[in-house]
Amino acid sequence: MRRTKLQRHNAVTAYLFLTPAILGLLFLTILPTLGVIGISLTDWSGLEPPAFIGLANYLEIFTSDFYFQSSVVATLYFAVGAVLTGIVYSFCMALMLNQPLPGRGVWRSILFLPYIVPVIGSSIVWSWMYEANFGVFNYVLNLLGFDKIQWLQDERMAMPSIILMMVWMSGNLIVIFLAGLQGVPKTYLEAVEVDGGNFWHKFRHVTVPMMSPVIFYNFLMSLIANLQVFVPAYAMTKGGPSDSTLFMVYLIYREGFMRNNFGHASALSVLFFLFIAALTAFIFATSRFWTFYQSE
């Protein structure tokens, strides 16, 4: 079927508008990704020309990388910890802010504010607050008669301390939950009341099912974002103590840019990319078992 002149004209216009996006995708995403895959097959320090070594970098990661295992543990610990606590905290805050509180707008602003502070700034300020001798947290503990805590120096405490900071920063989740809560039909809630149900019944049988797509969205997006955490390790702990906060992205950065192992770092990047893609696909594939859509 031949296109009309108008259709051809529209197609050209559409392609013209799409061109910047396509070029951006090509040069800033697709080509660098292919480049990383290519570099991952080489032994390249950045100081000498790369030498093709096939899959040796991948083999090395699983057989003799000193940090891979602890990095996987740290990354998963952080991602799961930050996502679960972040979702619970945000959901609770959203439920609270959905009530007719006095000064509700102010509370909403206060809880959203941390999200718009750059992570690097928050990390530096929080590392001051966590400071063992002069930090505000230990000052309060001291006033209450407790021993001081080595927030960022103790390998058991460093990760929970970072998770706490990241949860504090999850104002975006609160806003999304809040929007979702305002979309829960009041008629359903009133129906539960008519049947003699209390707050818990409304929450368990109406709010949570109706909110499940929003919970799913927040869960997925924060999981992907938290798996790629970098700044707190860079600004607060440098991966320590004892590699307890050696997140995968920080390890990739350190191996590539500080230790001149670009080939190895690229192989780690490719594996990490595949892991996140597989995890996302798995979550999407199973989402129908735990989300509810009104249209169903």
Add this chain to the structure above:
Amino acid sequence: MVHCRRWFLVCLVIAMIAVSATAFAAKTEITYMAWYNTTESEAADIQKTLDKFNASHDGIHVTLIAVSRADYETKLNTMAAAKQLPDTCMMAEPMTIRYAAAGLLADVGDMYKPDERPLKSLAFTYKGKTVGYSCANEVLLLYYNKKLFDAAKLPYPPASADKAWTWKQFVEVAKKLTKDKNGKTPNDPGFDAKNIVTYGADFNRLSWMWPVLAVSNGGGVMSPDGQKLLLGTPQTVQALQAIADLYLKDKVAPSIGDKNNMPSLDVTLLTGKVAMATSGQWEIGVSLKNSLKDGLQYGVGVLPRMKKAVTYNTGGPFVVFNSSKNLPAAKTFVRWISDEDNGWDLITGGIWMPVSAKWYASDEAIRKWADNPVHPPYAQYKTAVVDYAMNNAVQVPWYYFPSFDKLNDLIDSGMDQVWNGKLTAKQYITRILPRVKRLFEENRPK
């Protein structure tokens, strides 16, 4: 006639332009990369030094590339990968031999006249070639708060290597100086180790610093030629455990967590938080001088020894890159900036010690830079620092071993377990040794 004069003027202008263009073109352009630590005003100070060079050299113009210290390695590595290296730079010690092994650093062995040559101990060498000299001579020392010693009626730590304390003597003194909130020492019954007000000793546990005690004990991380790994030797394990025991058993040192949260050395000494602490010579200018006005009375001594009296020497080098299109100009600049006259304020300010042998050649030469109010009393400084540096210093392995930082990362990755007593030094070293051996063999200069 008018026509002729006009032609003459035109020719004159053209000639002047040609001459100045030639003069301009004759300037050789080179770039120098350096870091600033905390504020960009440091970069302005470096620029002032370069301005002096540019003003005094007609044929060379140096442009500064100033980079934050935190991003320095990343920036340099990225520039190397992109083949955009500067002509010269200041380099972090652990990177130097890795760059040399990749063939990126120029041989600077021929750069100095015999009477200008820096000390041999400051040469970074790879396969017999000198690829850089430290910009300053730095050694590890023992600093102490005099008032605390006076109050405890204890003699000051020895200021000369031949009288260096044994480890046992050091610990005994540290115990007498350690005080809990009730004024009790670890030797007293009822000593409250959880509420220590003054720690007697803080032997620096930084990954590259603690092995100096192992060297003193006949061990270390590796042999001075970089060919033999010494980390697993009983001497190294014993030294490591001795340092850990300062906190774990002797109760004279802060935990590693407390240590990491302590303020700068001058403040810890001034406030009596620590009575003795080991660190580098640079502390005199970087930290200690800041608290003199507040009444800090400190002294400097030599490190305690296990067998022989030894200290580490170090200092980041100036290097010239082989990729420079103007190698002679780059070397001229590095020779100039290495000259003590151009870093005099840093030297007399206590941050650096000179690099050239001539500044150590006579008492008169040493007095010129070391006998001033910033430095400790000259007699003490001369034996505890200068003579110690000249006679008892050995190089940190990054002077000759490629990728010492990778080895350091690996050794240090779980070291907190030793410092916190979860593992003994022997258990920890035994655990990591196979991996360290492999990394060592991969990087050993062959």
